Amino acid sequence: VVRRGALIWLLALALPSAASAHAQLEGTTPQRGAQPDRAPASVGFRFSESVSAGTGSVRVFDGNGREVQSGSPEVDGKRVTVGLRDGLGDGGYTATYRVISADSHPVSGGFSFTVGSGGPGAQSVDRLLEASASGPVTATALGVARGVQYSAIALALGVLLLLVRWPAGFDRAAFAARCRALLLAAAAAGVASGVAGILLEKAQAGVALGDVLGTTFGWSWASAIVVWLVVAGLRTPWPSPALALLPALGGHAASEGPLMFGSNVVHVLAIGGWIGGLAVLVLALRAATSALEPDRRGHLLSAVLGRFSAFAGLAVGVVLATGIVQTIIELSAWRELTATGYGRAVLIKLGLFAVLLGFGFVNRTRIIPRLEGTPGRVGLLLRRSLRLELAVAVVVLGVTGALATYAPAKVSDTGPVSESAVIGPARMELTLDPARAGVNELHLYLFDRRTGAQYTRPKEVTATASHGDTELPVELRKAGPGHYVAQQTLLPKRGRWTLAVSARVSDFDEFTTKLKVDVR
Numbered sequence: 214v215v216r217r218g219a220l221i222w223l224l225a226l227a228l229p230s231a232a233s234a235h236a237q238l239e240g241t242t243p244q245r246g247a248q249p250d251r252a253p254a255s256v257g258f259r260f261s262e263s264v265s266a267g268t269g270s271v272r273v274f275d276g277n278g279r280e281v282q283s284g285s286p287e288v289d290g291k292r293v294t295v296g297l298r299d300g301l302g303d304g305g306y307t308a309t310y311r312v313i314s315a316d317s318h319p320v321s322g323g324f325s326f327t328v329g330s331g332g333p334g335a336q337s338v339d340r341l342l343e344a345s346a347s348g349p350v351t352a353t354a355l356g357v358a359r360g361v362q363y364s365a366i367a368l369a370l371g372v373l374l375l376l377v378r379w380p381a382g383f384d385r386a387a388f389a390a391r392c393r394a395l396l397l398a399a400a401a402a403g404v405a406s407g408v409a410g411i412l413l414e415k416a417q418a419g420v421a422l423g424d425v426l427g428t429t430f431g432w433s434w435a436s437a438i439v440v441w442l443v444v445a446g447l448r449t450p451w452p453s454p455a456l457a458l459l460p461a462l463g464g465h466a467a468s469e470g471p472l473m474f475g476s477n478v479v480h481v482l483a484i485g486g487w488i489g490g491l492a493v494l495v496l497a498l499r500a501a502t503s504a505l506e507p508d509r510r511g512h513l514l515s516a517v518l519g520r521f522s523a524f525a526g527l528a529v530g531v532v533l534a535t536g537i538v539q540t541i542i543e544l545s546a547w548r549e550l551t552a553t554g555y556g557r558a559v560l561i562k563l564g565l566f567a568v569l570l571g572f573g574f575v576n577r578t579r580i581i582p583r584l585e586g587t588p589g590r591v592g593l594l595l596r597r598s599l600r601l602e603l604a605v606a607v608v609v610l611g612v613t614g615a616l617a618t619y620a621p622a623k624v625s626d627t628g629p630v631s632e633s634a635v636i637g638p639a640r641m642e643l644t645l646d647p648a649r650a651g652v653n654e655l656h657l658y659l660f661d662r663r664t665g666a667q668y669t670r671p672k673e674v675t676a677t678a679s680h681g682d683t684e685l686p687v688e689l690r691k692a693g694p695g696h697y698v699a700q701q702t703l704l705p706k707r708g709r710w711t712l713a714v715s716a717r718v719s720d721f722d723e724f725t726t727k728l729k730v731d732v733r
């Protein structure tokens with residue numbers, strides 16, 4: 214675990230509201246696995262942060278897979294409740310949710326409970342959610358839409374920076390014309406990826422368009438489309454700094470404190486000037502200089518690049534500092550840098566950032582000083598170096614699109630873990646809560662693989678948990694049809710545990726399976 218030094222202390226003080234991004238389910242009414250005598254009037258979920266939930270985002274199914282909720286869910290900050298129909302009979306019920314957390318990420322899950330005794334068993338949460346799940350293609354496409362949107366913002370900011378910092382005494386008409394074309398291209402990409410982002414978020418969350426537009430992600434992305442239309446209509450880059458708010462509003466920073474929000478906005482502004490500026494140099498500078506006499510061209514190139522590289526030196530420091538601040542806020546332990554997808558994406562960014570620094574160093578110390586006079590071969594070398602640098606930067610922007618899509622490390626590193634495996638004719642779903650070294654609550658649900666109904670044939674279900682040389686019994690108790698609980702499961706070590714489960718269905722037949730669970 215990270216030793217919280219003075220800096221992190223300060224961060225903690227500055228961030229009293231730093232909740233974990235990505236809403237997590239903290240409790241349900243009735244409780245998971247409860248066995249009330251009569252059906253409750255409503256079913257409720259309590260999350261770790263406020264969520265948005267539209268019509269159909271909470272559903273309750275009876276044992277035959279029929280929906281039994283009445284009306285739309287009611288959202289009260291972190292709580293979502295839906296009423297149940299009157300006169301529900303005995304049997305198993307499964308409640309599922311698919312809501313949007315404040316950081317724009319859809320989260321889903323569910324639980325089962327049993328009313329009275331008898332009646333059909335509850336359906337599997339995984340199976341019910343599978344029916345409305347959008348799959349990895351939608352998530353990847355949303356990551357790409359974010360990457361394109363961020364690149365468009367960077368390009369517009371780059372145009373603004375270079376137009377403002379164009380050296381006096383040089384005609385800038387040809388350069389400005391090229392910049393306008395780039396700005397229009399950025400606006401087209403911004404509008405297209407903006408529309409795609411909203412539609413993909415809608416598909417991923419499985420809610421109506423109006424519900425998406427009611428979330429911070431929805432309205433901020435819709436506002437970005439309006440800003441892009443103004444940029445295109447007036448052909449001016451001046452509104453583009455407002456777009457630097459978009460990643461913070463529509464991403465993880467939205468659900469964290471002001472330090473994360475501010476760092477994210479400054480990070481994006483610095484990146485816009487630096488990477489966007491680089492793109493403008495690669496794409497517009499040649500047009501602006503090709504008509505000039507060679508020695509005047511050298512003069513102009515060295516003036517423009519000298520000014521840009523002074524800005525880039527400053528921007529690099531700001532990007533690194535704000536990147537580190539955001540990383541510290543989103544991580545709760547150093548090992549999450551390698552253990553989680555989020556952490557690995559940050560490491561890839563850091564590696565590519567170092568490559569970019571290398572390019573910048575060579576340009577500044579070796580190439581730019583030789584540009585004065587006739588650029589010739591040096592000019593060619595510079596163009597190649599800038600193009601390569603830009604290509605690496607575009608990869609970083611793509612990785613960042615993915616970064617925004619991953620759950621922050623500290624969230625994927627906490628909360629219950631679910632796994633499933635096949636055991637004879639049944640499918641077994643396991644939930645281990647909180648999946649940390651120490652005492653855990655373990656739930657096992659068995660479902661018939663053919664019908665999806667609860668699998669009630671076992672006369673006895675036993676389990677052991679092992680890790681290396683350690684083997685411990687798991688005290689399972691039957692909690693309902695096809696549902697077994699071990700409330701005090703001691704898993705003393707971190708690491709990958711193997712759970713061996715046996716289901717005895719008669720004196721002669723026993724099905725066994727093993728599955729691995731990560732304990733953090």
Ligand code: HEM
Nearest residue numbers: 363460464465484536537539540562563566609610613617
């Ligand atoms: C060329 C270098 C870089 C580029 C182009 C870049 C780009 C971006 C962009 C566009 C965002 C806003 C996206 C969002 O919040 O959804 C962002 C956020 C972020 N960046 Fe960078 N960045 C760079 C370097 C770094 C470095 C060196 C670090 C780490 C030390 C870093 C860490 C982060 C983190 C943690 C976030 C917050 C992501 C989130 O949780 O949503 N970045 N970056």
